[in-house]
Amino acid sequence: MLQLEDVHTHYGAVHALKGVSLDVKKGEIVTLIGANGAGKSTLMMTICGDPKASQGRITFQGEDITHTPTNKIMRNGLSVVPEGRRVFTGMTVEENLAMGAYFQSKDIKEQQEERVLNLFPRLKERFHQRAGTMSGGEQQMLAIGRGLMDEPELLLLDEPSLGLAPIIISQIFEIIQQLRETGTTIFLVEQNALKALAIADRGYVLEHGKLVMQDTGKNLLANEDVKKAYLGG
Amino acid sequence: MPKKPLFANLTSAFFAAGLTLFLGASVMGLRLNSEGITLGVELASTQTFVELGLAGLLVFLFQLFRDHLPKLSSNTSAKLAIPSFLRTDKQQRLWLMLTLGALLLFPFTTGRSNIDLATLVLIYIMLAIGLNIVVGLAGLLDLGYVGFYAVGAYTYGLLYTYFGFSFWQALPVAGLFAAITGWLLGYPVLRLRGDYLAIVTLGFGEIIRLLLNNLTELTGGPNGVSRIPKPTLFGLEFSRRGDNTFHEFFGIAYDPVHRVIFLYILALLLVILSIYVVRRLIRMPIGRAWEALREDEIACRSLGMSPTNIKLSAFTIGATFAGFAGAFFATRQSFISPESFAFIESAIILAIVVLGGMGSQLGVVLAAIAMVLLPELAREFNEYRMLLFGLMMVLMMIWRPQGLLPAKRPHRELKTTNAEVK
Numbered sequence: 140m141l142q143l144e145d146v147h148t149h150y151g152a153v154h155a156l157k158g159v160s161l162d163v164k165k166g167e168i169v170t171l172i173g174a175n176g177a178g179k180s181t182l183m184m185t186i187c188g189d190p191k192a193s194q195g196r197i198t199f200q201g202e203d204i205t206h207t208p209t210n211k212i213m214r215n216g217l218s219v220v221p222e223g224r225r226v227f228t229g230m231t232v233e234e235n236l237a238m239g240a241y242f243q244s245k246d247i248k249e250q251q252e253e254r255v256l257n258l259f260p261r262l263k264e265r266f267h268q269r270a271g272t273m274s275g276g277e278q279q280m281l282a283i284g285r286g287l288m289d290e291p292e293l294l295l296l297d298e299p300s301l302g303l304a305p306i307i308i309s310q311i312f313e314i315i316q317q318l319r320e321t322g323t324t325i326f327l328v329e330q331n332a333l334k335a336l337a338i339a340d341r342g343y344v345l346e347h348g349k350l351v352m353q354d355t356g357k358n359l360l361a362n363e364d365v366k367k368a369y370l371g372g
Numbered sequence: 373m374p375k376k377p378l379f380a381n382l383t384s385a386f387f388a389a390g391l392t393l394f395l396g397a398s399v400m401g402l403r404l405n406s407e408g409i410t411l412g413v414e415l416a417s418t419q420t421f422v423e424l425g426l427a428g429l430l431v432f433l434f435q436l437f438r439d440h441l442p443k444l445s446s447n448t449s450a451k452l453a454i455p456s457f458l459r460t461d462k463q464q465r466l467w468l469m470l471t472l473g474a475l476l477l478f479p480f481t482t483g484r485s486n487i488d489l490a491t492l493v494l495i496y497i498m499l500a501i502g503l504n505i506v507v508g509l510a511g512l513l514d515l516g517y518v519g520f521y522a523v524g525a526y527t528y529g530l531l532y533t534y535f536g537f538s539f540w541q542a543l544p545v546a547g548l549f550a551a552i553t554g555w556l557l558g559y560p561v562l563r564l565r566g567d568y569l570a571i572v573t574l575g576f577g578e579i580i581r582l583l584l585n586n587l588t589e590l591t592g593g594p595n596g597v598s599r600i601p602k603p604t605l606f607g608l609e610f611s612r613r614g615d616n617t618f619h620e621f622f623g624i625a626y627d628p629v630h631r632v633i634f635l636y637i638l639a640l641l642l643v644i645l646s647i648y649v650v651r652r653l654i655r656m657p658i659g660r661a662w663e664a665l666r667e668d669e670i671a672c673r674s675l676g677m678s679p680t681n682i683k684l685s686a687f688t689i690g691a692t693f694a695g696f697a698g699a700f701f702a703t704r705q706s707f708i709s710p711e712s713f714a715f716i717e718s719a720i721i722l723a724i725v726v727l728g729g730m731g732s733q734l735g736v737v738l739a740a741i742a743m744v745l746l747p748e749l750a751r752e753f754n755e756y757r758m759l760l761f762g763l764m765m766v767l768m769m770i771w772r773p774q775g776l777l778p779a780k781r782p783h784r785e786l787k788t789t790n791a792e793v794k
Contacts, residue, residue, distance in 0.1 A: 213673070
């Protein structure tokens, strides 16, 4: 579904991604783990087209999106839940969700809203509340819900566990698994390697802008090197 | 919060008092005296210095005991809650009708100068409503807004001079030209953010003014465009003599006030139309998008919106309102020159938006009234007028930093069932 072939990304003179190739197949949960500064977020943003890859090819559903403008990429079956949630704090839950379906017809909007509210009953309770007044976990749910509003085939999640309490993190990861069951493919970038690998079908390990390892989630969890580097020994 | 010790503010109080004395002494303590052709500098009278000293003491004491003074600011928002007679939709509509009626009757009950002043207020309201879209809703700091106002005014002025357009023909063209200018200027600069955007728009505003000033052959340069005709009422002119005059048609005696009243009502209609259009825009998806963009640009990008296009739409629509206001200004004044479109105008319009409460329509209207009326009413204070104006701004920033009536976001209450039925 999503394929990266030898993708390089530069921030000015800084060579952030040094030839990354990976693929995400339909219906999978694929995770990308790595330390701070490894280039995880850069990889995510390169898929979204900001910054553009300086070399290599990115295809999504058979279409080359390497040079497509960001707003076009985001409208065609791809959604991203950005790092740090970034909900519209001054708007209500309802309005935040509506922004997620900005380019969709009214029917799809209502249908998706119902789906999201069923997935996150918490958001139903807070439907008319301003997003800024909600807890971090609720905001993360809202951010994921907003990303789901335009019926994405593939959902990119950038560090959904960032700054959340362990119990909330567990909830979020449960929901991610539920999402896959309803047919959404998921590409998950995480620092919380333990949780991420536990639910992932496959995982990639990124170090200094290069993929150093790839395997099934289970195997990576059991891998001695991964244990040492990312799972605290 | 624990109470601070009594003299915690001693240094800052000394500093504030010292600053007051220094500024006061340099502004008021010296006097220029002309003896023949030479200018002499001499000290002001002792009384001035005594007053200055008292002022310094006052500032000192205020700063020293600032924390112990009863709080004036804390609960103002509670005091300004919507009064009970404005709660329901029906009541609101009733009051809206009454206000409109009063505004329509107003010119028949007062003199010419008051109507003129009210018309001026209405022009500023229109400008502020337009700028409110750009600054208040989309969050783009535009310091060159007056440029679009100038484009609107000159569009009418020049179309009349060269092609004999009437006001009604020129009005839509003025809006269109201002919109095109907004689009053209917005396109390259809207990639910038915050301060940089402010500086570039400031520059563009000045460029437009300088162009008008220096394209002497086209615009008449500093001499401006004069003898711009007044608008007509379905072809009826408001002049003493003519083929088709208002007073002859209705068989009443000629009175120059008719024209003033007509201009007032015209401005009122334009303002009502602007308010209505902007209200609708705010409730439309594009209005939401402006707001979302102001809150978080990256989130907007992640949702597939194009920030540049959204900003451009705000910039263009805002400029359109300035274009209409400009055409109206040209017809009201009959004479326009680049001088009318200096930076200070941009600053005043921006001040109205900020004072009114960014994004709030009613607040902007109130602030426009205050900003135009206060300097007029304070005319008897002569040279202290601008000082009072500055004082008002400072006080506003202390007591109501969010503006007179901070924007309350419109809420759609369509699907209460979804939330309540569990």
